[in-house]
Amino acid sequence: MIEVKDIHKSFGEAKVLKGISTSFKPGDTNLIIGQSGAGKTVFLKSLLGLHVPEEGTIVYDGKVNKEMSIEEKRDFRQELGMVFQGSALFDSLNVEQNVIFPLKMFTKQTREAMLERANFVLKRVDLENSNKKLPSELSGGMQKRVAIARAIVMKPKYLFCDEPNSGLDPSTSILIDNLIKEITEEYQITTVINTHDMNSVMEIGDKIVFLKNGVKAWEGSSKVIFKTDNQDVVDFVYSSNLFKKVREAYLNDN
């Protein structure tokens, strides 16, 4: 469970986050949406601890970000998993070495135990028989799966994804979405996804937070987003003709 309480973040004169409060439950797929420049990335980086808000607190299962010591922060980072927009796999390491890396760095497991765990998570993301391939030899979708495997190999309590669908074809996007959703439910992870993908919003959004100009303009689930009368959300989510028609059809049927 992550509770965000009235966080503010500025860069010089620019106020990027202006008092955001919300909460994210374990087992839920939480989506952050909003236009470019709305503050999504800064919000996600604040959740990750890469930015420190000037005001407000973030509480991770009772642990307050501002009250953690350096050692607690170091230990806490091992509870985080992150899937980057561009996968951010280590170029010089093959798939297996990428996935094993956090285990090597933070555990004292034997090589056999690490390999077993790596193979387990690679199997979980449907990526077997690619252990010895370098990231450059993989497709975009496969790279995302390796990134997910690396993010979950340490059994994180919190999973953060920055635009996990960017650059992927629609069918691969759906596969990645479903994979993240399944893993979130299976391991009861608190997952927060920063996305522009409206398919993801409709398909996996257990909770959706819409940011506009650094403030939370709306929150709800994919079930209620069709019915919302918040004009900002309607303008953003249903900006394409296809989604407008889908929404009209839904509203007519209900």
Next chain:
Amino acid sequence: MNYIEHVGKYFIMLGQVFKPPQRLRVFREALFREVEQLGIKSIGIISFISFFIGGVIALQTALNISDPLIPKMLIGFATKRSIILEFAPTFCSIILAGKVGSYITSSIGSMRVTEQIDALEIMGVNSLNYLVLPKIIATVFFYPFLIILGMFLGVYGGWVAGLLSNMFTEIDYIAGIQYDFDPYLIMYALIKTVIFAFIIATVPSYHGYYVQGGSLGVGKASTQSVVWTTVLIVVANYFLTQMLLT
């Protein structure tokens, strides 16, 4: 950002670099990887250039000694001194600044722009320590061997040039090499090499780690790092020579 800010940021970076490795086995693997990338893969270019430059120095010296009163053994002596004092430690370091410096900046810079460094930080890894410390250890400990190899091959190249050109005899050349041999000069060359190796590892790392922009930024940073590494080697060479030899 002005030069003083860059210098300050460079030393702050070194403060993060010189911390105990978080996991020794990971550090050891990274160190071996760097020894291969930065050291072993440089043996070819250093050997090739040292051999031919040694030959050229010997030939140039022979061509410029026309006075019959000057002993021919001076060719071997001058070749040895030129190679040990300047060519091997300084010239080879400048070559390495180009080859290895651009590699370090582009590899770390690419990691920065593709968020690999962010990934390390989010995992809780001290990215500067993980990325830069193995490079410093690898260069500082391996480059003296590389420079000794350069010295040997440079002197050998001069000998081969003499044999092929008949401009001086083998006996004269070997006598020149043996004449007035001062082991301190080798020590002087190795002290310089260690300091140049440190510059070669850290200055390009700084440029790569703090790169801004995309791939164009990485390209610019690589060029800047080679320029600054070369400038620092040349300046450090002047001061080291004054400190160690005068």
